Structures are given as C-alpha cells and as structure tokens.
Amino acid sequence: MAFDRNTPYNELPNLPPPGFIESPEILKQLAKAARYLGELNGLCISLPDPQILINTIVLQESKDSSAIENIVTTQDELYKAATEDDTNNLGAKEVLNYKEALYVGMKRLQDQQNLLLTNTMVEIVQTIKQNNAGIRNVPGTSLKNAINGEVVYTPPCCEDVIREKLSALEQFINDPEFSSFDPLIKMAFIQYQFESIHPFPDGNGRAGRILNALYLVQQGLLIQPVLYLSSYIVKHKTEYYQLLRSITEKENWQDWVMYMLTALIETTQLTAKKMKAMLSLKSNYEKQLKEVLGTSFSYDLLQLMFTLPYLKIDLLVKKEIAHRQTASTWLKKLSDADIVRPQKIGRTTYYINFRLMEILSSDS
Structure with a gap:
C-alpha cells in the first residue's frame, strides 16, 4: 500500500529496514x-x-x-x-x-x-x-x-x-x-x-x-x-x-x-573539547581558590562551581557547604579576585562562573 501522508501510517515497517546496505x-x-x-x-x-x-x-x-x-x-x-x-x-x-x-x-x-x-x-x-x-x-x-x-x-x-x-x-x-x-x-x-x-x-x-x-x-x-x-x-x-x-x-x-x-x-x-576546557579551568581555579581562600579552601565549593555555574549564598547554605556568613565571605573574595562575577537579579545576587559559561556557550 502506497504511503499517504493524510492516513495513519499503520503499515510502518519494523526494523531493520529491508534491503539496507552500508555504502x-x-x-x-x-x-x-x-x-x-x-x-x-x-x-x-x-x-x-x-x-x-x-x-x-x-x-x-x-x-x-x-x-x-x-x-x-x-x-x-x-x-x-x-x-x-x-x-x-x-x-x-x-x-x-x-x-x-x-x-x-x-x-x-x-x-x-x-x-x-x-x-x-x-x-x-x-x-x-x-x-x-x-x-x-x-x-x-x-x-x-x-x-x-x-x-x-x-x-x-x-x-x-x-x-x-x-x-x-x-x-x-x-x-x-x-x-x-x-x-x-x-x-x-x-x-x-x-x-x-x-x-x-x-x-x-x-x-x-x-x-x-x-x-x-x-x-x-x-x-x-x-x-x-x-x-x-x-x-x-x-x-x-x-x-x-x-x-x-x-x-x-x-x-x-x-x-x-x-x-x-x-x-x-x-x-x-568542552570537557577538556572545563577540566583545565577547574584545575586553574583550584589553585586560585587555594590562594584566595587560604586555609578555608573548600573542595566542595570548587565542585559546586562546575556543577552549577550560578552560585548564591543560599545555595551554599542549602548544600551544607558553608554557613551564611562564611558563604558570603567566600563569594565576596572570589568576586574581588574576578573568579566569579556578581549579578543582582531582583533581590538575589548571583555569583557567576563566567569563564565556565563562556565554554558552555561556545559552539566551536
């Protein structure tokens, strides 16, 4: 039966396609x-x-x-x-x-x-x-x-x-x-x-x-x-x-x-290519975070930065990575070091891992 686009295609053949040969x-x-x-x-x-x-x-x-x-x-x-x-x-x-x-x-x-x-x-x-x-x-x-x-x-x-x-x-x-x-x-x-x-x-x-x-x-x-x-x-x-x-x-x-x-x-x-660039950035950020945060360096914070590129104080508290005051201090230090960039949306300030966002946005 010939295919008719206006009629339900109940004759759709099962796989594999008959006669298919790899060229x-x-x-x-x-x-x-x-x-x-x-x-x-x-x-x-x-x-x-x-x-x-x-x-x-x-x-x-x-x-x-x-x-x-x-x-x-x-x-x-x-x-x-x-x-x-x-x-x-x-x-x-x-x-x-x-x-x-x-x-x-x-x-x-x-x-x-x-x-x-x-x-x-x-x-x-x-x-x-x-x-x-x-x-x-x-x-x-x-x-x-x-x-x-x-x-x-x-x-x-x-x-x-x-x-x-x-x-x-x-x-x-x-x-x-x-x-x-x-x-x-x-x-x-x-x-x-x-x-x-x-x-x-x-x-x-x-x-x-x-x-x-x-x-x-x-x-x-x-x-x-x-x-x-x-x-x-x-x-x-x-x-x-x-x-x-x-x-x-x-x-x-x-x-x-x-x-x-x-x-x-x-x-x-x-x-x-994206994953290699992300790994390289993560390695660089680990060194920078250790310099900026010193003895309070948190590997959990580094991980979160590459799982969710938009951070906020409440998120660090919710993930039990830091108490509110510590989270605020960390994000301020990372912002001052241009590791993340703050962006106020409504009442909330987000701290964006902008270099990761650049990698993710690239289509080449």
Missing part, C-alpha cells in the same frame, strides 16, 4: 564516528568525579534538544533556574525536566537489567511533560507544516497498533541477535522509528533523543549519557525533518544514516 561512504563515516565516540568515552572514564562536569553537559543537551521543539531559554535563565527549588520560567522548567528525564532513564536502565523498555519511554515522557500521559489512544494526530498547515505525516493509530510497533522496536533495541548492524547505524534506525511511531501526544522528539543517549550507554559505548547530539540538529534542523520525510516517502535511509553519523562526529568532538 562505502557510510562505512568510512562509521569508522570515524566510532573513533571519536571512543575518545569521548575514554575522557568520561578518566574523570575523577564525572558528575561534576556531566551535569553541565547534560543541561546543554537538554537546552538544545528542547530548542528543536521551539522551547527556548537562554543560558542565563537556565543556569539561574537550576539553582532554584522552583522557577516561573516555563522554558527553563521544561529544559530542567528534560535533564531529569534523562537521569530517570539511566536509573531505569540499571534497574531493568540493561533493557530499554516501553514503560521506560512512558516514564521519560511523563517526566518531560510533568503529567500522566500514556500511549496515544485517540485518533486525529497528524504532523503539520507550521507555515501553511499542510499535513506532512500522520503517525500510526491507535494504542494497540502503537504498542505493537513499540514492542517490535524493543526487540530491535534489546536483542543483539536480531540484527547484525553496527550499534551506531542501529541508533540512526531507532531515532527514525521512534519519531515515526510518534507514540505520545507530545514530547516525542525529546524522548527519542534521550533514547539515543541511553542506547549508547546500554551498548557500552558511553559510560555516561553525554551525547550532545542536539547541538548539531539545532544547526541543521530543516535537513533533519526533510531526511525523516525522505525515509517515509522514498525509503532514503542512506542520507539519514550519513546525517546521524556526521552529527555524532561533530558533537563528540565538540563535547570532548
């Missing part, structure tokens, strides 16, 4: 992607305390993945919100929910014998959206061109069909004997399939990108979900959606796989 160009790009991914994983393994830097990298991925869905927040809004118990900034709140969903997915991966299951996907979307959304169970969902309202794709309907598609996707993800393709090529397949099943009313794109990162962890290619893939997709967003459509309408898998491998190459290089 020489794909094999060359695959080898390059695997090499850079291995280097990034080695860097993650070498970190003395991975969570210090990984939190900030994951927040960057969360920000860019949300931006693909037109959920926009600035770096300043995001990192300021990350220090709060709650925030009124809806964009920042959705980004923080994405970060939380990624960590939820990691926890479920550990709890479920390294399996990526439908119930994990459901929990990820519920965490992103902060609701009890489940699998789509009513007809009428279609994806439309934002400019002219034209239907460009109608995903499978309804819940029984969607669960059947997800069950087949589960098998493809979790059963290594089911397909002999390289995991990086399979990751590209999985991304398309999840987007095409479109199992939830909202949050599918973000959930699919979290699934990418979790899949690489499941496959032992990354020890932490630091895949910063969305930075590439943001810059090549039109092509991203065009290539998804090209598979559905023309079975053009070759260009899609090349796109995803190129995204992997560029983003693993960028992520590794």
